[in-house]
Amino acid sequence: DAGVTQSPTHLIKTRGQQVTLRCSPISGHKSVSWYQQVLGQGPQFIFQYYEKEERGRGNFPDRFSARQFPNYSSELNVNALLLGDSALYLCASSLQETSSYNEQFFGPGTRLTVL
């Protein structure tokens, strides 16, 4: 079975631009979460979606938004890019709504560079 997939693999943008990152969860998984990982740090939680509804949001500005589609795939949008948005963006899927006792599996990530 295919794991979590993300696209694109790498992306280079300039300050002020907008970016859309995409994620497809493991087949049968209904929950998708997004994380930002800056070099040398652990992943920071951005959003969780389950059954197309937002179920959690981390401490990120409103420039960050996301949505989940009926096939459970998801998009993360970031507007008005800043240099500090340069990071590895990770998508993780889980079978059910993310909660205790529910393991998450990560995709390969999208490396975003903002110039």
Place this chain on the structure above:
Amino acid sequence: QKEVEQNSGPLSVPEGAIASLNCTYSDRVSQSFFWYRQYSGKSPELIMSIYSNGDKEDGRFTAQLNKASQYVSLLIRDSQPSDSATYLCGYYGQNFVFGPGTRLSVLP
């Protein structure tokens, strides 16, 4: 106090030795804890989850949880050079929270 604290390392151990990775957390309500391994330039991969106090073993890996002390650890027996990676400790509170990771180097 940071939510999850880990020694950033690097932790260096010789091949064949036991590597001990430690993690402390601040959220007393946390019920589930996870260890992920992340190779340089790659995404995290799940090694083990642990939910109850005590030890949980899976092959060369043993996770230990002590909720009273808010402490979770990961032991890697017979360490191999291929175990060289950053190990992330995380828990589920209101959402998933990860520590900064400990870099492990296994020397041949």
